[in-house]
Amino acid sequence: MDDTRHGEGTRAVRAGLPEPRKYEPTLPGPVFAAHYHLPGEPTGPYTYGRDENPTWTRLEQAIGELEAPEEPDGVETVTFASGMAAISAVLFSQLKAGDAVVLPADGYQALPLVREQLEAYGIEVRTAPTGGDGQLTVLEGARLLWIETPSNPGLDVCDVRRLVRAAHAGGALVAVDNTLATPLGQRPLELGADFSVASDTKGMTGHGDILLGHVTCRDARLAASVRRWRKIVGAIPGPMEAWLAHRSLATLALRVDRQCANALALAEALDGRDDVTGLRYPGLPGDPSHTVAAGQMRRFGSVVSFVLPDRAWAERFLDALRLVDDATSFGGVRSTAERRARWGGDAVPEGFVRFSVGAEDTRDLVADVLRALDEAASAQPG
Numbered sequence: 498m499d500d501t502r503h504g505e506g507t508r509a510v511r512a513g514l515p516e517p518r519k520y521e522p523t524l525p526g527p528v529f530a531a532h533y534h535l536p537g538e539p540t541g542p543y544t545y546g547r548d549e550n551p552t553w554t555r556l557e558q559a560i561g562e563l564e565a566p567e568e569p570d571g572v573e574t575v576t577f578a579s580g581m582a583a584i585s586a587v588l589f590s591q592l593k594a595g596d597a598v599v600l601p602a603d604g605y606q607a608l609p610l611v612r613e614q615l616e617a618y619g620i621e622v623r624t625a626p627t628g629g630d631g632q633l634t635v636l637e638g639a640r641l642l643w644i645e646t647p648s649n650p651g652l653d654v655c656d657v658r659r660l661v662r663a664a665h666a667g668g669a670l671v672a673v674d675n676t677l678a679t680p681l682g683q684r685p686l687e688l689g690a691d692f693s694v695a696s697d698t699k700g701m702t703g704h705g706d707i708l709l710g711h712v713t714c715r716d717a718r719l720a721a722s723v724r725r726w727r728k729i730v731g732a733i734p735g736p737m738e739a740w741l742a743h744r745s746l747a748t749l750a751l752r753v754d755r756q757c758a759n760a761l762a763l764a765e766a767l768d769g770r771d772d773v774t775g776l777r778y779p780g781l782p783g784d785p786s787h788t789v790a791a792g793q794m795r796r797f798g799s800v801v802s803f804v805l806p807d808r809a810w811a812e813r814f815l816d817a818l819r820l821v822d823d824a825t826s827f828g829g830v831r832s833t834a835e836r837r838a839r840w841g842g843d844a845v846p847e848g849f850v851r852f853s854v855g856a857e858d859t860r861d862l863v864a865d866v867l868r869a870l871d872e873a874a875s876a877q878p879g
Contacts, residue, residue, distance in 0.1 A: 505563075505566075505681055505750050506750035506751070508562055508563060508566055509563065509681070509746055509747060509748070509749040509750045510747045510750075512558070512559035512560075512562040512563055512746060513555045513556060513557075513558040513559025513560070513561075513562060513743060513746075514555070514559075515555070524555070524740070524743060524744060525551075525555075526740065527552045527736035527737045527739065527740035528543075528550055528551045528552045528736055529736050542554075547728060547733055548728055550733075550736055550739070552736045552739045552740050552743075553576050553733075553734060553739050555739075555743055556576055556734075556739045556740075556742055556743045556746075557573075557574040557575065557576055557711070558574070559743055559746055560574045560576070560680070560701075560711050560713060560746075561573070561574045563680040563681065563746070563749070564680045564684060564686060564693055564713040565684065565686050565687070565713070565715070567687075571715055572686065572713050572714065572715050573713070573714060573715075573717060573720035574711055574712070574713040574720075575711065575712045575713075575720060575723050575724050575727060576697075576709065576710070576711045576734050576739060576742075577709070577710040577711065577712070577727060577732050577733070577734060578708060578709070578710070578732045578733060578734050578735070579696065579698065579708045579709065579710050579732070580676060580694075580695065580696020580697065580698055580699075580708075580709075580710035581607055581696070581710070582710055582727075582730075582732035583694050583695070583710030583711055583712050584605075584607075584608075584611065584674070584694060584710070585611065585726075585730075585732070586712060586723045586726040586727055586730075586732065587641075587672050587692050587694055587712055587723060588611060588615065588641070588643070589618075589726060590722040590723050590725065590726040591640065591641055591670060591719075591722065592615065592618075592620050592640055592641060593618075593620070594618055594619030594620060595619060595620075595621075596620050596621070596639075596640040596641070597620070597621040597622075597638055597639040597640060598615065598620060598621070598622055598623070598640060598641045598642075598643065599623045599624070599625060599632055599635055599636055599639050599641070599642045599643060599669075600612065600622060600623070600624050600643045601624065601625065601626065601627050601643065601644065601645045601648060602624040602625055602626045602627075602631075603626050603627055603648050603651050603653065603843075603844065604627070604643075604645040604648055604649065604674070605645060605649050605674065605676075606649075606840065606843060609842065612624075623635040623639065626653065627644070627645060627646060627647075627648040627651070627653040627654070627655050628648075628653035628654070628785070628786065632644075632655065632660055632663075633660070633663055636663060636664060636667060636669065637667060638667070639664070639667070639669045640668075640669060640670065641669060641670045641671075641672065642660060642664045642669050642670070642671045642672070643672050643674070644657060644660060644671065644672065644673045644674065644690070645673075645674040645676075646673065646674075646678075646683075647677050647678065647779055647786070647790070647797075647798060647800070649676070649677055649800075649827075649851075650800070650802055650837050650843060650845065650851040651777065651802065651845070652777040652778065652779060652784075652786070652798075652800060652801075652802050653777075653785075653786055654779050654786035654789050654790045654794075655789070656789050656792075656793070657671075657673060657683075657685060657688040657689070657690060657793055658688050658689055658793065661688060661689035661690055662689070665689070670691045670692070670719075671689070671690045671691050671692070672690065672691065672692035672693075672694055673685035673688075673690045673692065673693055673694065674694050674695065675693050675694065675695050676694075676695045676696045676699055676700070676828075677699075677700070677798045677799075677800055677827070677828075678794060678796070678797075678798055679695070679700045679701055679749065679753060679796075679798075679828075680693070680695075681749060681750060681753045681795065681796055682753065682757075682794055682795055682796035682797065682798055683793060683794045683795065683796075686713065686714070686715055688793055691714055691715075691716065691719060692712055692713070692714045692719070692723075693712070693713045693714070694710070694711070694712050694713075695710060695711055696709075696710050697709040697710055697711055697742055698710070698826065698828075699826060699827055699828030699829070700749075700752075700753065700798075700799060700827070700828030701742070701745070701746070701749065701828070702741070702742045702745040702746075703745055703748070703749070703752045703828055703829055703830055704745060704829060704830060705826065705829040705831070706741075707738050707741055707742055707745070708738065709734055709738055709739070709742050752830055752856055753796055753799070754796070755856040756799035756828075756830075756854050756855060756856055757780065757796045757798065757799060758859065759832075759854045759855070759856070759857070759859050759862055760778060760780065760797070760798065760799050760800065760801050760854040761778065761780045761781065761797070762859045762862075762863055763778075763801055763852070763854055763862065763863055763866060764776060764778035764780070764781045764784075764801050766863045766866070766867060767801070767803055767866075768781065768783070770870065772805060772806060772810070772870060772873075772874050773804070773805065773870070774803070774804045775802070775803055775804035775846070775849070776801075776802075776803045777801070777802045777803070778797065778800075778801045778802075779794065779797045779798065780796075780797030780798075799827065799828055799853055799855075800827050800828075800851060800852065800853055800854070801852045801854060802837075802849065802850065802851050802852065803849075803850055803852070804845075804846050804850070805848035805850060805873070806848055806877075807847055807848050808836065808838070808847035808848060810848055810873055810877065811836045811847070811848040811849075811850055812836060813872070813873035813876050814850070814869050814870055814872075814873040815834060815835070815850075815869075817869035817872040817873055818834065818865060818866070818869045819865055819869075820832060820857055820861060820862055820865040821833060821834050821852075821855075821862075821865065821866070821869075822834075823835060825840075826853070827851070827853035828853060829853065829855060830855050830856040831855045831856075831857075832852070832853060832854055832855035832857060832862060833852075833853045833855070834850055834851065834852040834853065835850070835851055836848070836850060837850070837851045852866075
C-alpha cells in the first residue's frame with residue numbers, strides 16, 4: 498500500500514499485504530521451505546532459510562509502512578526471534594573494541610547483561626538516566642547512543658530530537674527502543690534516530706503469545722550490517738511467529754487506541770489518592786514528562802506506574818484484583834500488573850507497581866482497580 502494519505506488504522510489493516518488473488522487468503526500462510534529444498538541452482542531472493550523468507554518479507558514491509566508511513570520505501574526492517582535479539586544486533590553490529598556506548602541507567606532490565614558482554618569485548622559503557630540532560634554529559638566521543646523512551650518501568654521521557662542533534666554533531670549513531678510506544682505512538686526515525694528498535698512480543702503483537710523483535714532504519718548500509726548479524730548468529734524468527742505477528746498488526750490501531758484511553762482513565766482515577774504516590778503516565782497533564790512527550794508522541798502508551806506504601810500493601814492489591822493478572826511483560830489486550838521489585842535489578846521501591854493496561858471496558862477496569870486498592874488499604878494491620 499503506497500497511499501500515505503490513509504490513516505493509521507487503515508495502514509495497520511493493510512500493511513505489507515500482497516495484491517489479492519481470487520480464492521486465496523488475504524495474508525498467505527507462513528512459508529516454511531525455501532528454494533534450497535529443490536534440485537538445481539537456487540534462484541530468486543529466497544535461497545537459504547536462515548537468510549530470507551517470504552513470510553518475514555511481508556512482515557518487514559508491513560512494519561516499515563508503520564514506522565515511516567510518509568516514505569515506506571525509504572526504510573528497511575529486519576525482524577528477529579525476540580526483542581533482545583534485535584537489541585543485540587544493533588549493539589554488536591555497530592560497536593567494536595575501543596568504542597564507547599551510552600546506555601540508559603533506568604532502562605530495560607536485561608541491559609546490564611548486555612553491558613557485561615560489551616565490556617568483555619573491550620567496549621566502554623557509559624550510563625545516564627532517561628530524564629534530564631544526563632546523556633549529554635557523557636556523550637562526547639561515543640559511537641552509539643541508546644535511548645529508551647518512555648523508559649521501562651519508570652516512564653521517564655527524553656527529548657529525542659535534541660539528543661539526536663547532539664549525538665550526530667559528535668559523530669554518534671542513535672538507536673531508540675520504541676517498545677512501549679509502538680510506531681503508532683512514536684516514530685523515532687521521523688525524530689532523526691538512526692535505528693528504531695522494538696520487542697514485538699509486547700504491544701506490536703499484543704496477545705502475549707509471540708516472541709519477536711525488529712530493527713528499522715533508513716540507511717541501507719546500517720540495515721545490511723544488522724541483517725548480516727542476524728545471519729551470523731541465526732537469531733531468525735520462525736515463519737509461524739512472523740505470520741501471526743503480521744496478522745496481529747491488523748488490530749494494532751484498535752488495540753492501542755483503547756489501551757491508551759484506558760491508561761489515561763486509570764491514571765486520572767489514581768491521581769490524588771492518599772495510598773498512591775509516584776504516579777507516572779506521560780499522557781497525564783501533570784506528569785513530569787508530559788510536555789516533552791506531547792512534543793514527540795502521538796499516543797502515550799499502555800503502561801502506568803505508581804508506588805504503594807510497601808511490599809505487603811502492593812501484594813494485597815495485586816491479590817485483590819479480579820480483572821487484572823499478576824504477570825510481567827506489557828502491551829497485551831488483557832491487563833496485567835506486577836510488583837516490579839520482585840525481580841531485583843530495577844531501582845524502584847518495594848511497593849512499585851507497573852500496570853499494563855489492556856482493552857477491557859474502561860468502567861470495569863477502573864472500578865476493579867479502585868476496589869482492589871480499597872481492599873488493600875482496609876486490610877492494613879493496625
